[in-house]
Amino acid sequence: MARVAVVGAGLGGLAAAARLAALGHQVTVLEQARQTGGKLGWYARDGHGFDTGPSLVTLPQVYADLFAATGGPLEDAVDLVRLDPAVDYRFPDGSRLLLPGTRAAIAPAVDAALGHGTGAQWTALMQRAAAMWRVTEQPFLRSPLAGAATLARLARRPSDVATVAPWKTLRGLGEEHLAHPALRMLLDRYATYSGSDPRRAPAVLATVPHVEQEYGSWYVRGGLRRLADAVAERAVERGARVRTGCTVERVLVEGGRTSGVRLAGGEVVRADVVVSAGDAAALYADLLPPSGATRGVRRDLARSTPSLSGFVLLLALRGRTPGLAHHTVLFPVDYDAEFDAVFGTGRHRGAPRPVADPTVYVSAPDDPATRPDDDSESWFVLVNAPRHDPAGGVDWDSPGLADRYARQVLDVLAGRGLDVRDRVRWCTVRTPADLERDTRSAGGSIYGTSSNGTRAAFLRPGNAAPVPGLFLVGGSSHPGGGLPLVALSAEIVAGLVGPA
Known part of the structure; x- marks a missing residue:
């Protein structure tokens, strides 16, 4: 039996904890926030509730495998609902595609x-x-x-x-x-x-x-946060211990291999295996002591392009919107201008900026758990955004910027046929800077490094670190971001560590 410290209680970390505990290891999960789930978060106020991260589950078999491997079927833990239509796409020429949720109906x-x-x-x-x-x-x-x-x-x-x-x-x-x-x-x-x-x-x-x-595209009734809750519960059932409000300051390395972690305040948690479920760039830059062993990974991270971030509005609305799908995507006239602005390329070379005319994503589940009554709606509104980078890009903490851009996004929504400005009870804004503070992801980059470039996949940190005893899971490590892939990273790491 190995002592395992999992740093971070996002879905990748929780999945790794559940699998490793089921294999017989002594697992402790250490999470800086007061709740588990990481980017798969939940915000509630005045009866309105919002998933603040992913809004759908794809490849549900990955989670069925996770639950089967750790003690019971997925359907006993969460209620998955297939979305049909999957998405309402609205294009700048006025055309509209309600994409069916079943493959045979798509063409x-x-x-x-x-x-x-x-x-x-x-x-x-x-x-x-x-x-x-x-x-x-x-x-x-x-x-x-x-x-x-x-x-x-x-x-x-x-x-x-x-x-x-x-x-x-x-x-x-x-x-x-x-x-x-x-x-x-x-x-x-x-x-x-x-x-x-x-x-x-x-x-x-x-x-x-x-x-x-x-x-298929699937929703978890009650909100996707219930999936994170269910994985956390499964980890605890298998014997893992979950500690929240614990900030890891250092991954300890002794005799050339990991020996545990040090928490803020000085407590040392000894471990034979450390699984980092946080941002890989933060791990190699801040938590690990510099060494020749990690030089190559740090070099690859420096060569990679950080992923884009997101600017989010949580809208508590009066009334209901006729014909509103679970997911709506409103495209701009000039999609390339969006990518130029976000990554600081093309016409905005070297100068990332908020997108003037962004694609707008609306997630509005028809789920009583998300609203106080049947004459209300809760919208999660997302636009792609450059990461928080006060030194060389966008300072999302700049006074007034977030409020101005929130009004701009509402105006864009109105211009594309979804004007809710007179229905807003309240609006909560979450910027890339907020995401960085909440998750320690560099600049609020949602997926760690992007897939920009032929070699991008090979620049993404591997699951086995060059320091013996240290492993990585989650969206910033192999195989990448998204709910299925973070669960697969946990499956890979469990295989690498092996049974007790």
């Missing part, structure tokens, strides 16, 4: 919304994405990343390399398969699932919409 819906033949275009792209998924799922998502050796294994079959096309961007794949500009815009959106720019992100990210459409 006819695309044809009806965007014109004859567009459904066939999308179907052909998803067939290519399905082939990519078959090639990459096991070696890239369910196995430890072995740097160039992973690509070398793939390269033994030239047909697999051609399928994945590592030289091609997501934008390039869309231009190859999709003639309709709305469909290309729809595909570009999936780069933001990894905090990336579709003009630089790899084509293999087309597997994200394939997974959504093949396995």
Whole structure:
């Protein structure tokens, strides 16, 4: 039996704790916040409730596997509801696509919304994405990343390399398969699932919409925070101890391997294994003592592009919106201008800034748990935003900036047909600076590093650190961000640590 300290009670850390405790290890989870869940948070006020992080579950089998491996079925722990429609897409030319929640219905819906033949275009792209998924799922998502050796294994079959096309961007794949500009815009959106720019992100990210459409988009009744609660409960049932309000100041290294962690205030928690579930950049910059062993990882992190962040409005609204889907996406006229602003590229080279005319994402679950009565709504509104960077980019703590930008986002919503300005009971604003403070992610980067560039996946820190006894889980380590991938990172780490 190993003593295991898990640093951070986000979903990746909780999943790792549950798996390792089920394997017989003595597990202690240490979380700086007063509650568990990390970015899978919950905000409640005056009867209104909001998920403040992810708004849907994809690839639910990953969580079914997690619960089966730790003692009981997923459906006994949470109530998953399949979303149909999955998303209401509204394009700048006035067209609208209510994307069905079942794969067989998608092509006819695309044809009806965007014109004859567009459904066939999308179907052909998803067939290519399905082939990519078959090639990459096991070696890239369910196995430890072995740097160039992973690509070398793939390269033994030239047909697999051609399928994945590592030289091609997501934008390039869309231009190859999709003639309709709305469909290309729809595909570009999936780069933001990894905090990336579709003009630089790899084509293999087309597997994200394939997974959504093949396995469905799901909501957890009562809010997605219930998934984090259920995983935390499972970890405790298996014997893990969860301590909140504990800030880890240092990962201790003695004799060349981890020996535990030191908390704020000086308490030392001894451990044979440390699992870091926080931001990888913060781990290597702040929690680990500098050493030759970690030089390569720190160099790769310095070379990578941080992921985008998000600017959020939590809107408590009077009344109901007719025909409102669970998810609504309102696209701008100039999508490239958004990525230029967020990443400081193109026309905004070197100078990231809030997006003037952003894509707006609205999550409004029709769930009594989110509202005080049936004549109310609770909207989580998100726009892509540059990370908090007072020294070289946007200072989101600058006086007045957050309030001005909140009004601007409400104006954009109104201009695109969802004017709720006279229905607002109250509005809570969360900026990238708030996200950085709450989660210790660098600048509020949602996914750690982005997938911008051909080598981005290989610059992302691996699950086994170069310091023996130290492992990483969560969205800033391999295989990346998003609810399925953070759970897969926990599965990988449990396999690396092994049974007691």
